[in-house]
Amino acid sequence: MDKFTFSYPVKVYFGEGSARQAFDAELDKVGKTVMLAFGGGSIKENGIYDEMKELLAQAGKKVVDFSGIMPNPTYAKVQEGAALARESEVDFILAVGGGSVIDCCKVISAQALLSEDIWDMEYGKGKFPTKGIPMGAVVTASGTGAEMNAGAVITYEEKKWKGPIFGTAASFAVLDPFYTMSVPPMQVLSGAFDTLSHAMETYLGSSDEDNVSDDVALAIMRNTVINTRRLLKNINDVQARSNLMWDSAMAENGILKCGRLTDFQVHQIEHQLGAYTDCNHGQGLSVIHPAYYRHIVKDAPEKFTRLAKVVFDVDTAEEGVDALARFIKECGLPTKMNQLKSAVEITPEVLRQVADTCNIIKCGPRELDREEIYEILMKCL
DSSP states (O other), rough: OOOOOOOOOOEEETTTTTHHHHHHHGGGGSSSSSEEEEEHHHHHSSSSHHHHHHHHHHHHHHHEEEEOOSSSSHHHHHHHHHHHHHHHHHHHEEEEEEEEHHHHHHHHHHTTTTTSOHIIIIIIIIOOOOOHHHHHHSSSSSSOOOOGEEEEEEEEEEGGGEEEOOOOOOSEEEEEEEGGTTTTTHHHHHHHHHHHOOOOOOOOOOOOOHHHHHHHHHOOOOOHHHHHHHHHHTOOOHHHHHHHHHHHHHSSGGGGGTTOOOHHHHHHHHHHHHHHHHHHHHHHHHHHHHHHHHHHHGGSSOOOOOOOHHHHHOOOOOHHHHHHHHHHHHHTTOOOOOOOSSOOOOHHHHHHHHHHSSSSSSSSOOOOOHHHHHHHHHHTO
């Protein structure tokens, strides 16, 4: 393992009824005005919004709503939220939703206290924010692990760019599996595959042997597959949702990444695919992963073989990739580009643009060139 420093800033309140426990313990530490941020309004239909409002009122907080955070949150939405936070003199941000809501709020938190554009600061000057409006997260759709760190994925529509912007980590996160019960089944399965992807891409980035990070990553992968299959039998299996919720958190709280490089090339490709098509993130990953792994399986045969044996109970590296592809089909997730819900027709020309603009990871099993990325994408048509 390489040299590292590990710090875990997020306090997790896990289980049924944990929102009240978290608010009782945490909200006295913050100011009076709370921005309650959420997405398209499903939390108003399932009762979570009313519960949050009641708990905030009991804590003596003034609430400012910020709604309409979309999947693949945009840079314009970040700026809208930052402007509202400044105008309303927000003391605390409560993000209630899945990864898109939480990611958007992490960047709002930092941008609201900056006098300069955060994208220009990070990508133009290589500087990163050191403070933000304090925030907490209530997870209603698991899979991204967004509540576990300060990194956010934002779509900058004007630049045809989707990628990481670093903001503020939540000081606490509420992980109550009962909040996920009204999430549509396909969204639940897409989120579970995102978790699996996080663990796989972390695992494949390191070449050293017998390290604990690999062992934990493999355990998260296996547990994610087992509990996803439980949901395929009974989508209302609360224990399976609970296990998957913690798998999601473990995959992105930094523990798997200690002392290692990571291979997030599939994520980088999918991010740019999302920038051009606005497709669902987990479903974009499900289309790309098998094609990418078939392309690089011979570059890390030992690691792929171990993944195959531990996660899918098959013997060879190639059988492991095939088993992953079968698992994706078993879940009913998309396997080809034309199965993705897209804002545009996904053509070879679109895929050429994706290949030419996506970030290339230099620390995976092998660094790809743009022709290889285009070849992989074309195999997904």
